[in-house]
Structures are given as structure tokens and as C-alpha cells.
Amino acid sequence: MNDFWNWGFAWKVMPLLAEASLKTITITLTGFSIAIVLGLFLALGRRSNFAWLSWPSAAFIEFVRSTPLLIQAYFVYYVLPNYGIVLSAMTAGVIAIAIHYACYTAEVYRAGLDSVDRGQWEAITSLNISSKRAYRSIILPQAIRPIVPALGNYFISMFKDTPVLSAITLVEIMQQAKNIGSETFRYLEPVTMVGVFFLIISIVCARAIRHLEQKLEQVR
Amino acid sequence: MSNCAVISSERSFGPKVRGAAETKPMVRFSNVTKRYGGLTVLDGLNLEITPGEKVALIGPSGSGKSTLLRMLMTLESIDGGLIEVDGTPLTHEKNSVGELVLASEKYKRSVRSKIGMVFQSFNLFPNMTVLGNVMEAPVYVLGLTKDEARERALQLLDMVGLSEKIQHYPAQLSGGQQQRVAIARALAMRPKIMLFDEVTSALDPELCGEVLNIIRQLGEQHSLTMLMVTHQMGFAREFADRVCFFNQGRILEQGPSEEFFEHPKEKRTQEFLSAVTEAS
Numbered sequence: 001m002n003d004f005w006n007w008g009f010a011w012k013v014m015p016l017l018a019e020a021s022l023k024t025i026t027i028t029l030t031g032f033s034i035a036i037v038l039g040l041f042l043a044l045g046r047r048s049n050f051a052w053l054s055w056p057s058a059a060f061i062e063f064v065r066s067t068p069l070l071i072q073a074y075f076v077y078y079v080l081p082n083y084g085i086v087l088s089a090m091t092a093g094v095i096a097i098a099i100h101y102a103c104y105t106a107e108v109y110r111a112g113l114d115s116v117d118r119g120q121w122e123a124i125t126s127l128n129i130s131s132k133r134a135y136r137s138i139i140l141p142q143a144i145r146p147i148v149p150a151l152g153n154y155f156i157s158m159f160k161d162t163p164v165l166s167a168i169t170l171v172e173i174m175q176q177a178k179n180i181g182s183e184t185f186r187y188l189e190p191v192t193m194v195g196v197f198f199l200i201i202s203i204v205c206a207r208a209i210r211h212l213e214q215k216l217e218q219v220r
Numbered sequence: 221m222s223n224c225a226v227i228s229s230e231r232s233f234g235p236k237v238r239g240a241a242e243t244k245p246m247v248r249f250s251n252v253t254k255r256y257g258g259l260t261v262l263d264g265l266n267l268e269i270t271p272g273e274k275v276a277l278i279g280p281s282g283s284g285k286s287t288l289l290r291m292l293m294t295l296e297s298i299d300g301g302l303i304e305v306d307g308t309p310l311t312h313e314k315n316s317v318g319e320l321v322l323a324s325e326k327y328k329r330s331v332r333s334k335i336g337m338v339f340q341s342f343n344l345f346p347n348m349t350v351l352g353n354v355m356e357a358p359v360y361v362l363g364l365t366k367d368e369a370r371e372r373a374l375q376l377l378d379m380v381g382l383s384e385k386i387q388h389y390p391a392q393l394s395g396g397q398q399q400r401v402a403i404a405r406a407l408a409m410r411p412k413i414m415l416f417d418e419v420t421s422a423l424d425p426e427l428c429g430e431v432l433n434i435i436r437q438l439g440e441q442h443s444l445t446m447l448m449v450t451h452q453m454g455f456a457r458e459f460a461d462r463v464c465f466f467n468q469g470r471i472l473e474q475g476p477s478e479e480f481f482e483h484p485k486e487k488r489t490q491e492f493l494s495a496v497t498e499a500s
Contacts, residue, residue: 049325117341117343119339119341119342119343120343120345122293122295122337122339122343123339123343123344123345123402123405125293125294125295125332126293126295126332126335126336126337126339126406127336127356127357127361127405127406127409128329128332128333128357128361128409129356129357129360129361130360130361133360137345137348137356137360138345138347138348138356141347142346142347
């Protein structure tokens with residue numbers, strides 16, 4: 001059983017891994033979509049002039065950023081049922097990873113918003129423009145340039161963190177590889193293939209982000 | 221120190237003769253105090269400005285003149301005293317039992333609409349065209365239709381001589397042009413009071429003139445009340461009805477501009493004026 005790479009075996013387990021890879025991709029896309037929206041609200045909350053909003057937002061962001069994703073996932077999947085909230089592994093996993101990364105994207109937004117010149121806010125005040133309108137038409141369009149590449153990096157980072165969710169019985173691509181390994185005692189092919197899957201997608205995404213970044217440079 | 225050539229216009233300046241019945245002041249500062257930490261920037265300041273009056277605020281940096289404008293625009297909070305605009309408190313509002321308490325954000329929004337401001341660093345919105353900059357607030361604050369706002373904007377941009385540049389972005393304009401857009405943008409809100417905070421300080425000397433000419437033109441054509449912080453003594457003298465000299469958070473000396481520059485009374489004022497004249 002100790003022979004080197006076996007193409008036949010690799011080919012045989014390919015469909016199983018491909019199927020699980022769809023789950024990994026779904027988790028990443030859903031989780032990230034939630035994270036970038038939730039993160040924006042957290043960032044705006046943290047910047048709010050109202051202490052009842054800014055303080056809890058800041059505390060939440062710092063708490064989540066200072067604890068491991070694994071513990072948060074355990075909490076959502078294994079602890080919440082004690083309080084009557086029973087979620088499937090998929091839902092729990094997406095929620096955990098989305099909240100975790102929302103707190104990172106919140107800091108990205110915050111840095112982006114802070115990078116907008118203070119004079120812009122003074123002009124906004126002097127023209128009596130509401131802050132809601134100001135964010136939409138003036139502040140966010142200017143903040144987007146530093147935000148996009150940073151968000152892209154977190155997207156890749158999140159994608160590579162999805163195997164953590166195998167710990168809450170979520171059968172994403174890494175868990176599938178482990179299952180194959182434990183049934184067949186062959187880990188080499190499935191684990192290598194999983195590695196290659198992450199490698200290819202990460203590189204493609206990094207390229208795409210770089211491209212987008214250059215596009216943003218050209219604008220204006 | 222930048223020095224702009226001020227093209228003297230034919231018309232004679234100096235305090236304008238106003239009707240005998242002095243109306244209520246357009247702006248009134250009563251015992252206004254502002255502190256940054258332990259530093260007192262404005263120290264129990266009193267100042268009244270009549271409608272249509274053009275006032276130049278001069279003095280060394282850190283003397284509180286810009287802070288005064290910024291407080292009037294509600295960009296800075298107030299630590300003591302009261303500011304009234306057009307007979308209405310700006311910094312305070314009446315609570316349910318009729319006592320004056322510090323104004324809420326909502327209240328300030330309703331009162332500060334009478335005031336427009338032009339900044340040293342222009343502060344145009346870089347992601348919008350010139351036309352977009354001028355139309356934004358009339359549409360989204362005053363509720364004008366796009367057509368009405370466009371018409372208003374085009375008229376103002378014509379006045380500041382930028383009809384050709386309406387589709388340009390701020391980064392494509394010179395500093396002087398950007399500042400003229402900023403003036404048009406503020407005027408589009410039809411303020412009663414215009415504040416100019418060192419509006420030529422960031423400009424190349426040769427570009428100052430075009431901005432000062434617009435301000436001069438405004439002073440002639442409108443019944444606008446204008447407050448201007450400036451380091452350009454020539455322009456202050458020619459343009460303002462009254463000059464206030466700030467020193468250490470107080471108005472040390474003030475008077476009609478000709479008189480002020482011809483015969484400054486205080487020693488500190490004389491020192492300042494001669495130092496500024498030498499520098500330029």
C-alpha cells in the first residue's frame with residue numbers, strides 16, 4: 001500500500017472531492033457575502049457618534065478578532081443547541097465564519113473610511129448633507145480604493161480557513177479527504193488534491209484582485 | 221507667506237452707510253469661549269455683525285479667528301456663551317421648559333442652512349464632476365429637481381467663470397478653479413452668511429487674484445453677510461467694512477477698515493501689521 005502516487009485512485013476519488021469542493025465554495029461565497037455587509041454595519045456602528053452603538057460594536061469586533069474561529073464555530077454548533085437554537089452544520093459553519101470575517105472586514109472599512117480627508121466631512125456639514133447621503137455619494141466612493149484589495153485578501157484568507165469547519169462535522173473538501181483517507185488508508189492522493197484545489201483557486205483570486213486594484217487605480 | 225496682487229477696483233470702499241434703523245444683528249457672539257484641553261482658544265468673545273456687513277478677521281495664527289468661523293459653521297462645539305444667527309440661537313435650543321440647552325445635531329441642521337463656508341483646502345468632492353459638486357446639496361438637501369439644480373449650478377458656474385469646465389473632475393482643475401467651484405457650491409444653497417477661511421492660502425500667488433475677484437464681485441452684487449479670515453491685508457483693507465484684529469483668543473482691536481489700517485491704536489496691532497507688511 002506504500003507505493004507512490006496512484007493515478008487510478010486519484011481519478012476514482014475525484015468525484016467525491018469535486019462534490020465536496022462545491023460545498024467549500026458555497027461556504028466561502030455565502031459567508032463572504034454576509035461578512036462584507038455585516039462588516040460594513042459594524043464599521044459604521046463603531047464610527048457612530050452614539051456611545052450606545054459605538055461601544056458594543058467595538059467590543060464585539062475586538063472580542064471576535066481575539067478568539068479563534070474554531071472556538072466560535074464550536075459555540076454556534078455545539079453550545080447554542082443548549083439554548084434551543086439547533087442549526088445544521090452547514091448553517092452553523094457559514095454563520096461562524098461570516099461573523100468571524102465580518103469583524104476583520106469591519107476594520108478594513110474603518111481604515112478605508114478613516115483615509116477619507118476630514119475636510120470632506122467639513123464640506124458635508126457646511127452643505128448640510130445628511131450623513132446617510134454623504135456615506136453613499138461621497139465617503140464610500142472615495143474609501144473604496146483602499147478597501148477593495150484588503151477585502152480581497154480576506155476573501156482568500158476566509159477560503160483557506162473553511163477546513164476549520166470540518167471540526168463541526170461539516171463535510172467540506174478537507175473533511176471529505178479525511179473520510180476517504182480513513183476508509184482506504186490512502187491519504188496522499190486526496191490530501192494532495194485538496195491542497196492543489198486551494199492553491200489554484202487562491203492564485204486565481206489573487207490575480208483577479210490585483211487586476212481589480214489596477215482598474216480602480218485608473219478610475220479618476 | 222503668499223502675497224497676492226490685489227487689483228484695486230474703481231469703487232471706493234470703507235464702511236457702507238446703512239439706514240438709521242439698525243436692524244437686529246445677523247450674527248451675534250455673546251461671551252463665547254472655546255477650549256482645547258487646557259488651551260483657551262476663544263476667551264469670552266463678543267461680536268455683532270449686521271446684515272450685509274463684510275468683516276475681515278485678521279491676526280496671528282492660533283489667535284482664534286478660524287475657530288470663530290468654524291464654530292459659526294458648527295464644525296466645532298462651544299464651551300461657553302451663545303452664538304445667534306439671524307435672531308435664532310445656533311449653538312443652543314430651548315428645551316421643553318424653555319431653558320436654553322446645547323443644541324442637538326438635528327436642531328443645528330435646521331439653523332446652519334443660513335450659512336455657507338469656503339475652506340482653505342477647497343474640499344471639493346473628488347468623485348464628482350464640477351457640476352455634480354454644485355448640484356449635490358441643492359438636490360439632496362433643498363429638494364430641488366435635477367433640472368432646477370442644474371440651472372442654478374450653471375448660472376453660478378458661469379458667474380465664477382467655469383462654464384467650460386462643468387464636466388471636469390476637481391483633480392483636473394487648478395487650485396484657483398477648484399476654489400471658484402467651492403464658492404459656487406456654497407452659494408448654490410443660497411446662504412445669508414458666507415464664511416471664507418483663508419481661501420487663498422493654499423493657492424499660488426498668481427491664482428489668488430481670480431478667487432479674490434469673485435469674492436469682490438459677490439460683495440458688490442449681493443446683500444450677503446460675509447466673514448473672512450485672511451492674511452491678505454491689502455484685500456482686507458479694500459474689501460471689508462470692518463476689520464477685527466484677534467490676539468490670544470480676544471478681539472484686541474477693531475474698526476472700519478481704512479481707519480484700522482491707517483491708525484491702529486494698540487501696540488500689538490501695530491507690530492503685527494508692520495511684520496505682515498515687511499513679509500510681503
